[in-house]
Amino acid sequence: MNSLRTVLARVVLDNPTMLASGMMGETGASLTKVAAAGAGAVVTKSVGIEPRTGYINPTLFETDGYYVNAMGLPNPGMDAYAEEMKLARASKVPIFASVFAASIKDFISVSSKMEEYGANAIELNLSCPHAKGYGMEMGIDPDIVHDIVKEVKGSVKIPVFAKLTPNTHRLVEVGLAVEKAGGDGIVAINTVKAIAISVEFRRPVLSNIYGGLSGPAVKPIGLRSVYDLYGKVSIPIIGVGGIDDWRDAMEYIMAGARAVQVGSAIGRKGLGVFEDVKTGMRDYMEANGVKSISDLVGVANERK
Amino acid sequence: MNGNEVVRITEVVREGKGVTTLRFELDRTVRPGQFFMVWVPGVDEVPMSASYNGKVKGITVKDIGEATGALCSLNVGDLIGVRGPYGKGFAQPHGVYLVVGGGTGIAAVMPAIEMAKDRSIVDVAFGARSGSEIIFEERARRSSDNVMISTDDGSHGYHGTVVAMVDEMLAKRSYSQIIACGPERMLYYLLQVCKKHGVECQMSLERFMKCGSGLCGSCVIDGRRVCADGPIFLGREIDEMDEFGRSKRDETGRIIKL
Numbered sequence: 035m036n037s038l039r040t041v042l043a044r045v046v047l048d049n050p051t052m053l054a055s056g057m058m059g060e061t062g063a064s065l066t067k068v069a070a071a072g073a074g075a076v077v078t079k080s081v082g083i084e085p086r087t088g089y090i091n092p093t094l095f096e097t098d099g100y101y102v103n104a105m106g107l108p109n110p111g112m113d114a115y116a117e118e119m120k121l122a123r124a125s126k127v128p129i130f131a132s133v134f135a136a137s138i139k140d141f142i143s144v145s146s147k148m149e150e151y152g153a154n155a156i157e158l159n160l161s162c163p164h165a166k167g168y169g170m171e172m173g174i175d176p177d178i179v180h181d182i183v184k185e186v187k188g189s190v191k192i193p194v195f196a197k198l199t200p201n202t203h204r205l206v207e208v209g210l211a212v213e214k215a216g217g218d219g220i221v222a223i224n225t226v227k228a229i230a231i232s233v234e235f236r237r238p239v240l241s242n243i244y245g246g247l248s249g250p251a252v253k254p255i256g257l258r259s260v261y262d263l264y265g266k267v268s269i270p271i272i273g274v275g276g277i278d279d280w281r282d283a284m285e286y287i288m289a290g291a292r293a294v295q296v297g298s299a300i301g302r303k304g305l306g307v308f309e310d311v312k313t314g315m316r317d318y319m320e321a322n323g324v325k326s327i328s329d330l331v332g333v334a335n336e337r338k
Numbered sequence: 339m340n341g342n343e344v345v346r347i348t349e350v351v352r353e354g355k356g357v358t359t360l361r362f363e364l365d366r367t368v369r370p371g372q373f374f375m376v377w378v379p380g381v382d383e384v385p386m387s388a389s390y391n392g393k394v395k396g397i398t399v400k401d402i403g404e405a406t407g408a409l410c411s412l413n414v415g416d417l418i419g420v421r422g423p424y425g426k427g428f429a430q431p432h433g434v435y436l437v438v439g440g441g442t443g444i445a446a447v448m449p450a451i452e453m454a455k456d457r458s459i460v461d462v463a464f465g466a467r468s469g470s471e472i473i474f475e476e477r478a479r480r481s482s483d484n485v486m487i488s489t490d491d492g493s494h495g496y497h498g499t500v501v502a503m504v505d506e507m508l509a510k511r512s513y514s515q516i517i518a519c520g521p522e523r524m525l526y527y528l529l530q531v532c533k534k535h536g537v538e539c540q541m542s543l544e545r546f547m548k549c550g551s552g553l554c555g556s557c558v559i560d561g562r563r564v565c566a567d568g569p570i571f572l573g574r575e576i577d578e579m580d581e582f583g584r585s586k587r588d589e590t591g592r593i594i595k596l
């Protein structure tokens with residue numbers, strides 16, 4: 035019998051599939067449903083200090099090959115999220131609490147709250163604009179990322195993962211900054227900055243104009259990001275971006291990911307995607323005499 | 339293919355008090371009970387059930403706010419954005435079934451009446467506060483031998499709620515299933531009546547929707563996505579929901595008591 039058991043920092047997953055942040059994770063009950071569907075861990079919707087309604091619709095543009103979304107981080111705020119975490123903890127899988135903030139102080143407040151609520155790890159969403167950064171994503175600046183990770187690490191006991199934005203040519207530098215600051219792992223990638231235009235209406239579709247590209251179209255970018263990071267950092271990497279089936283997931287593992295997150299595929303494939311990925315991985319391992327999924331992590335890097 | 343498309347309005351029909359149907363061509367298969375996300379540029383994009391699902395599709399809109407008001411003021415030749423259809427449709431019941439529509443919910447169940455293979459296997463119960471709010475009565479009569487109407491004020495048909503009328507109908511004829519859409523209060527009491535008579539039902543639920551396509555989670559009820567796992571749920575699934583008839587969530591995800 036082969037094993038899908040995966041260890042991320044001190045967090046033990048029964049299998050390497052995870053729910054990506056922003057997908058269904060608004061309520062404790064939906065996180066429980068995802069866990070019951072076979073995910074090895076779940077990530078909450080990104081939670082902030084205050085309740086946010088997010089942007090007005092349209093917040094999503096859809097085609098067969100990709101989505102562009104600008105939800106605007108709707109969330110009930112960290113105080114109301116206590117109730118959801120209480121429910122979510124009834125599920126047996128680890129919970130990664132995704133947090134966002136516009137300042138280091140707020141990152142610390144939300145992360146501490148989520149630890150208090152029983153989260154097993156923190157996932158820092160660094161794709162948000164910096165309060166003083168003129169709308170610039172925080173995650174593109176290695177110094178800012180270093181400081182956020184270091185301060186949050188100093189305030190919580192649970193492992194801290196940093197979710198990186200692909201919208202920078204300094205991705206590896208940012209990854210190294212996470213490691214240097216004591217971060218326990220890296221999640222790559224968040225969505226790729228994008229726009230959708232309506233020809234008939236001669237205007238951008240999303241109310242926020244800019245959005246984030248996700249789905250099958252971003253997989254090659256996610257793979258490249260994980261591959262590059264794997265060669266440079268030694269902390270675990272979680273791969274995310276365009277994973278639709280077990281092959282996509284296996285590509286991420288071979289590029290260097292210890293675990294994978296599934297986002298957009300939840301929309302069209304539903305929650306069955308977790309069992310599909312697990313079954314495909316097990317069959318592949320069986321057919322190729324692989325005992326543990328960890329034996330496949332990063333193998334594509336060794337066969338240059 | 340569910341992706342964004344822009345369609346031209348080919349027909350506008352005023353159905354009743356504040357209710358307007360917009361027709362447009364869209365080459366996609368739409369099952370009864372499915373819905374579209376409908377975009378009025380510069381205003382909003384909102385969920386709308388397909389009230390016509392043939393070659394020429396249609397939505398039937400009640401003007402209750404900004405987006406619905408903008409939709410109701412459109413004219414033939416105007417453009418709207420649509421994506422979808424989303425959600426699961428109503429399953430064709432085996433044998434004789436009853437379709438119940440309350441208020442604007444009538445729009446969503448109309449295609450479920452027309453999916454009947456013949457007029458004798460589908461009965462209809464429509465209800466509204468007053469006669470001017472009853473839509474699609476003639477259209478229903480073209481597909482069913484037995485169309486019953488109720489109004490709260492007694493201005494048309496049975497004087498009372500549609501749920502009270504259905505309670506009486508269930509005592510007279512036995513149905514394999516009930517298909518329903520309407521305000522949650524109506525569905526809540528209808529579910530009790532279905533349970534009393536031991537009839538299974540399929541009901542279309544509503545929750546606040548953002549993405550409409552099963553991603554964001556803003557529409558969840560008891561952890562199920564109304565847009566993707568619904569909007570049609572079975573009575574026995576709904577009966578197990580703690581939030582049904584009790585609470586919903588606002589745009590931020592906070593709980594609001596009903």
Ligand SMILES: Cc1cc2nc3c(=O)[nH]c(=O)nc-3n(C[C@H](O)[C@H](O)[C@H](O)COP(=O)(O)OP(=O)(O)OC[C@H]3O[C@@H](n4cnc5c(N)ncnc54)[C@H](O)[C@@H]3O)c2cc1C
Pocket residue numbers: 373382383384385386387388397398399400401402403404405406407442445446543544545546547548569
């Ligand atoms: C699956 C589904 C099918 C629907 N089908 C129809 C239909 O066939 N005909 C029809 O007239 N209406 C239908 N509705 C309701 C319709 O979407 C709302 O009336 C509309 O969104 C109101 O927008 P507004 O800007 O006019 O009003 P607002 O003033 O913005 O809102 C008024 C109320 O409408 C509801 N609402 C607003 N935005 C949304 C949203 N994005 N999702 C869900 N509810 C919302 C809220 O309860 C709100 O309090 C449907 C809703 C759902 C979820």
Ligand SMILES: Cc1cc2nc3c(=O)[nH]c(=O)nc-3n(C[C@H](O)[C@H](O)[C@H](O)COP(=O)(O)O)c2cc1C
Pocket residue numbers: 054055056057079080101103105107132159197223224225247248249250252274275276277295296297298299549553554
């Ligand atoms: C509708 C939607 C909402 C998202 N919300 C968040 C969020 O709140 N926080 C976050 O870190 N990432 C968010 N993401 C990004 C995803 O977690 C993921 O990184 C990205 O979509 C790439 O993966 P995918 O192709 O599997 O979707 C969101 C993505 C989508 C499509």
Ligand code: FES
Pocket residue numbers: 546547548549550551552553554555556557558563564565566
């Ligand atoms: S509206 Fe986004 S999941 Fe249903």
